Amino acid sequence: MKSRPVQHWLLLFALVSIWGSSFALTKIAVAVFDPEVLVAWRLMIGSCILVAPVLMLRRALPRSRRLWSSYLIMAAVGGCLPFWLISWGQRSIDSGLAGILMATMPPATMILAHFFVVGERLNSAKVIGFLIAFIGIVILMGPDVLLEVSGVGTELIAQLAVAGGAMCYAVAAILARVGPKSDSISRSFGVTLIGAAIMMPLAQIRGIPWDVEIDMVAACALAMLGVLSTGLATVIYFRLISEAGPTFLSLINYLIPIWAVALGAIAFGENPSWHALVGLVIVLCGIAISESSSKVSAYRTSHE
Numbered sequence: 429m430k431s432r433p434v435q436h437w438l439l440l441f442a443l444v445s446i447w448g449s450s451f452a453l454t455k456i457a458v459a460v461f462d463p464e465v466l467v468a469w470r471l472m473i474g475s476c477i478l479v480a481p482v483l484m485l486r487r488a489l490p491r492s493r494r495l496w497s498s499y500l501i502m503a504a505v506g507g508c509l510p511f512w513l514i515s516w517g518q519r520s521i522d523s524g525l526a527g528i529l530m531a532t533m534p535p536a537t538m539i540l541a542h543f544f545v546v547g548e549r550l551n552s553a554k555v556i557g558f559l560i561a562f563i564g565i566v567i568l569m570g571p572d573v574l575l576e577v578s579g580v581g582t583e584l585i586a587q588l589a590v591a592g593g594a595m596c597y598a599v600a601a602i603l604a605r606v607g608p609k610s611d612s613i614s615r616s617f618g619v620t621l622i623g624a625a626i627m628m629p630l631a632q633i634r635g636i637p638w639d640v641e642i643d644m645v646a647a648c649a650l651a652m653l654g655v656l657s658t659g660l661a662t663v664i665y666f667r668l669i670s671e672a673g674p675t676f677l678s679l680i681n682y683l684i685p686i687w688a689v690a691l692g693a694i695a696f697g698e699n700p701s702w703h704a705l706v707g708l709v710i711v712l713c714g715i716a717i718s719e720s721s722s723k724v725s726a727y728r729t730s731h732e
Contacts, residue, residue: 432719436672443664444680448687450657451526453649455518460646463515466653468631471507471624473654474662478617481663487614496622498607499615503623506600510593512627517593520586527685529590531565534558536598537678544602548675554718561682561714568685568707594681601674604666612670616662679718682711 457466481487490496518526535558541548610618668677689704 432672432676436668436676439664439668440672440677440680440683443661443668443677444683444687446656446661446664447680448684450653450661451518451684451688453653453657454515456649457646457653458515458519460643461650462631463512463519464627464633465631466515466650467508467511468624468627469650470511470653470658471620471627473651474658475617475620475624477655477659478613478620478663481613482617485613487611487617489614489618490610492608495608495610496618498603499618499622502600502604502607502615503619503626505596505603507619507623508626510596510600513589513593513596517586517589520583521590526590527688528565529587530594530681530684531562532591533594533598533681534675534678535562536595537601537674540598540602541605541673541675545605545674548673553720554675557714557716557718557720559714560717561679561711564707564710564712564714565682565685566707567710568689568704597681598674598678601669601677604669605674609670612663612666615666616659620658620662676719679715682715686711 454466461469482489514526514530538548538550538554538558542550665677686708689708693699
């Protein structure tokens with residue numbers, strides 16, 4: 429039975445640490461910048477950062493209309509729309525509730541992968557593992573967070589926006605796997621560049637604050653979102669999609685809350701509550717069950 433390569437786990441944990449920090453950065457930045465402005469500059473900074481590796485590694489931009497069309501779809505479904513939905517939603521809801529809503533991505537990805545991705549069919553162990561992990565997320569965040577789901581008015585719309593962003597990520601993960609292939613750096617640059625080209629006119633309509641004093645903390649948060657959460661993370665994202673598949677990548681939304689708990693304990697001396705520790709163990713057990721089922725499926729496939 430072949431184990432998953434260690435590099436896949438290292439890349440996944442790197443993405444967890446980067447994207448796990450992006451919710452806090454978004455919360456800081458969106459307090460000053462409109463969501464359209466935030467997303468536009470995030471994508472623009474990310475594409476500028478990716479220019480250097482494209483030139484240094486002499487990556488040629490694709491000339492295929494089919495590739496550029498796939499970049500356009502990925503930029504819209506996997507970048508502009510979910511970035512905007514989550515940024516807008518985080519203006520009205522707490523990060524804990526956002527984490528619960530984002531945790532709907534893995535089961536959605538798993539179901540879509542069953543129908544559209546070869547070799548990622550559903551089985552009972554995989555379903556059980558993902559459900560256990562989701563229950564662990566609820567316990568980790570605190571069961572009281574679920575009571576906030578039944579909001580009204582703007583709060584309910586904000587919750588639906590974040591959940592919509594999670595669904596966009598699920599669809600984008602499938603599209604990235606089944607779409608035309610290209611190297612991760614060129615693909616990341618093309619997608620972020622197109623995303624910036626889509627959002628910049630919208631940001632201009634909303635009004636980019638050129639002539640006002642910018643809050644430096646919010647500006648630094650925005651810069652980090654562009655450099656790390658968009659530029660670097662997009663390269664890792666496409667490499668993982670290509671090598672490990674969308675279902676494995678979707679585990680990130682179960683691991684990000686664990687990262688948040690660990691970061692709070694290490695960096696800020698926070699003491700995790702009992703339900704956080706219990707939830708953490710349950711999440712890891714769910715992931716272990718899901719991954720063991722994937723190994724069994726791979727073993728059976730290779731011997732049929």
